[in-house]
Each structure stands twice: as C-alpha cells, then as structure tokens.
Amino acid sequence: MRILFIGDVYGRTGRDALAKHLPTLREKLKPDVVIVNGENAAHGIGITESICKEFYGNGVDVITTGNHVWDQREIISYIERDPKLLRPLNFPKGTPGKGAYKHTLSDGRSILVVNAMARIFMDPLDCPFVAMNELINSYRMGPGGVNAIFLDFHGEATSEKMAMGHHLDGRVSVVVGTHTHVPTADVQIFNGGTAYQSDAGMTGDYDSVIGVRKDIPIGRFVRKMYTEKFAPTDGEATVCGLFVETDDRNGWAKNAGAVRIGPRLKEEIPTF
Numbered sequence: 001m002r003i004l005f006i007g008d009v010y011g012r013t014g015r016d017a018l019a020k021h022l023p024t025l026r027e028k029l030k031p032d033v034v035i036v037n038g039e040n041a042a043h044g045i046g047i048t049e050s051i052c053k054e055f056y057g058n059g060v061d062v063i064t065t066g067n068h069v070w071d072q073r074e075i076i077s078y079i080e081r082d083p084k085l086l087r088p089l090n091f092p093k094g095t096p097g098k099g100a101y102k103h104t105l106s107d108g109r110s111i112l113v114v115n116a117m118a119r120i121f122m123d124p125l126d127c128p129f130v131a132m133n134e135l136i137n138s139y140r141m142g143p144g145g146v147n148a149i150f151l152d153f154h155g156e157a158t159s160e161k162m163a164m165g166h167h168l169d170g171r172v173s174v175v176v177g178t179h180t181h182v183p184t185a186d187v188q189i190f191n192g193g194t195a196y197q198s199d200a201g202m203t204g205d206y207d208s209v210i211g212v213r214k215d216i217p218i219g220r221f222v223r224k225m226y227t228e229k230f231a232p233t234d235g236e237a238t239v240c241g242l243f244v245e246t247d248d249r250n251g252w253a254k255n256a257g258a259v260r261i262g263p264r265l266k267e268e269i270p271t272f
Contacts, residue, residue, distance in 0.1 A: 001109060001148050001173075001248055004031035004259070006241040008066075008178050009041045010204030010211035011232030015051065017203055019058050021239045021261045026059060028269055029243055029259075033103060033111055037152055037178045039065035040202075044211060044232045046071030049078045052085055062086065062103055064115040066154030066179055067123055069097075088117035088154060090131040100135060102146065109248060111148040111173075112139050118155025118164070118179075128153070129167055136171055141251030148173040148246045155179055158198045165196040173246045173253055176200050181210035183240045183258060183265070193252025201240030205233040206264040238262030243270045 004025060009018055018036065025031070036055055038047045046068050055063055062084050069087045070076060079085050079097035089099025100114045114135065116128040132151070139146055149172040153164050161177040168175055170192025176199075177184075183201025190196055204211040209218070212230045220226060241259040246252060257270030 001033065001111060001246045002029065002031045003111070003148065003150060003174060003244045003246065004029055004034045004241065005150070005152070005174070005176055005200060005243070006034070006036040006203055006239060006259075007183070007200030008037045008039065008181055008202040008204070010181070010202050010237070011040065011044045013232065013234060013237040014202065014204040014211070015041055015054065017237035017239050017262055018055070022058055025239070025259065025261065025269070031243070032105055032109070033061050034059055035062045035064060035113055035150060035152070036060045037064045037066065037154075039068040039154075040211065042072050044230060046075060047085075048072050048074060052078070052082060062101055062113045064113070064152040064154075064178070066115075066117055086113065086115040088115050088125065089135065090116050090126040090128045092126060099131070102139075109147045111150060112146045114149065114151045116151060116153050118153060118157060118160045120155065120157040120160045122156055128164065132164070132168060136168075141171070141173065142249065146251070147248045148251045150174045151176070153177050158184070161198050162196070165190060165194060169194045170252070173251045174242070174244050176242050183260065187242065187256050187258050189253045189256055193250070195242075195244045195253035195256035197242050197256075197258065200242045201260070203239045203241070204237045205235040206238055207235050208233040236263050238265050240265070245272060
C-alpha cells in the first residue's frame with residue numbers, strides 16, 4: 001500500500017498549497033490513501049466542517065488532528081457525524097469523536113488510521129502507550145486483519161515520539177510525529193519494519209515562526225508581553241509530509257521518504 005501523509009496544514013496558505021500541490025503528488029507518487037493533519041487549518045486554530053469538506057474534495061481520505069481539535073466549537077457536533085475526522089485516541093472516554101478509522105480501498109485492502117497525542121509538554125491525557133496497546137489487541141496486520149496501520153502521534157518531545165515508534169515497531173506500519181511544524185531529517189524504517197519520522201513538518205509558509213507572522217512571537221519572546229493574538233502569515237506555503245510503501249502481506253514498510261514541495265525548503269519527492 002502506498003500511503004501519503006501531509007503534515008499540519010496551517011491556515012489559508014496551507015490549504016491553498018495542499019489544493020495546488022496534491023494533484024502533482026498524486027500523479028508522481030500514486031498513493032492509495034491520503035491522510036492529512038488539519039488541526040491548524042482554520043486560520044491556525046482548529047478545523048471546521050467546511051474545511052473538512054474542502055479537503056475531501058481535494059482527494060483527502062482521512063483527517064487527523066491534535067491538541068487544537070476543539071478550537072473551533074462547531075467541530076464538537078460535526079466530529080460525531082464524520083468518522084474520517086479523528087481526534088486523539090487517548091482523550092478520556094466519553095469525549096466526542098473517535099481516535100481511529102478503518103479505511104477500506106476500492107480493491108478491498110484496508111488501513112487503520114490512528115491519531116494519538118503525547119503527554120510531555122502537552123495536555124495530561126490518558127497514556128498513549130496503553131491506548132495503542134489496547135487498540136492493537138483488536139486490530140492486527142496481516143492475514144485476517146488490516147493491510148496496514150498508520151499512527152499520527154501528535155507531540156512536542158522527540159524522545160516521546162521516538163519511544164512510541166520503537167514501542168510499536170513491527171506492530172504498525174507507520175509512526176509519524178506532528179505538532180512542532182518543523183520537518184525532521186530522521187526518516188527511517190526500524191528493525192521490525194515500522195516506518196518512522198519524528199515530525200513531518202507543517203504545510204504552511206516557512207517565512208514565519210512555525211506558521212505565525214514573525215513579529216508576534218518575536219515580540220512575546222523579547223518583551224514577555226501577550227499583546228496580540230497569533231495570526232498566520234500570507235506567503236506561499238510549502239507542503240511537507242511523509243510517503244511510505246508497505247507490504248500488503250504483513251503491513252511492514254518497504255520504502256519511506258520525506259515529502260517537500262513549495263518555496264524556501266529544498267524540494268524532495270520520493271521516486272520509489
């Protein structure tokens with residue numbers, strides 16, 4: 001299975017870049033499934049029903065989120081009606097929405113897409129390691145199970161994200177981090193067959209401070225005063241993500257490569 005993941009889409013410029021570059025990525029990479037993290041898609045804070053529909057219209061199959069999932073209040077009711085929009089798996093029981101979705105391709109193959117959130121420097125949610133163990137007890141890769149399992153692990157600390165990758169090595173197809181908005185250079189396939197990257201980076205304007213207009217966070221750091229809300233920049237955005245090819249027989253990764261297309265960052269599109 002060929003899996004294309006696009007990292008945190010930030011604001012209007014990120015959405016425009018996704019719409020502009022996804023057709024090219026589809027043509028060159030021929031993905032079977034497209035997964036996008038959209039938790040910052042609505043002016044940098046949360047996501048809305050209309051943006052979800054915009055993504056689906058662009059060819060996105062599943063949308064993941066993170067700590068900003070509830071920033072747009074309308075999403076609380078919408079997420080119950082859209083099983084393809086995920087919130088972190090390890091929110092307490094009774095929280096609206098789901099943390100996993102089994103996506104079935106037209107040829108009958110299936111992939112379990114999971115969203116979980118780390119805890120170091122993040123909200124004190126339930127343990128993501130326990131939550132993933134419990135989920136994998138119900139879903140396994142290979143004959144009689146799903147063809148692949150994909151995890152978007154939304155977190156701050158690279159150590160926690162890498163620990164999750166090794167914890168799940170051989171039991172899932174992909175563990176990719178989101179949240180920091182900076183793509184890491186550690187794309188690899190672990191010994192057990194799980195593809196890994198600490199952070200896929202954001203789909204946003206990199207002439208910024210993680211998507212935000214530069215003067216606002218600089219002012220906060222220099223003066224320690226919170227005088228203005230964060231606002232996205234309006235420059236052209238770069239699409240960042242991860243592309244993985246898995247073995248349908250066991251779910252393990254065969255190839256993995258970073259994806260970058262747009263200005264400022266060096267372009268990278270896998271050729272496998």
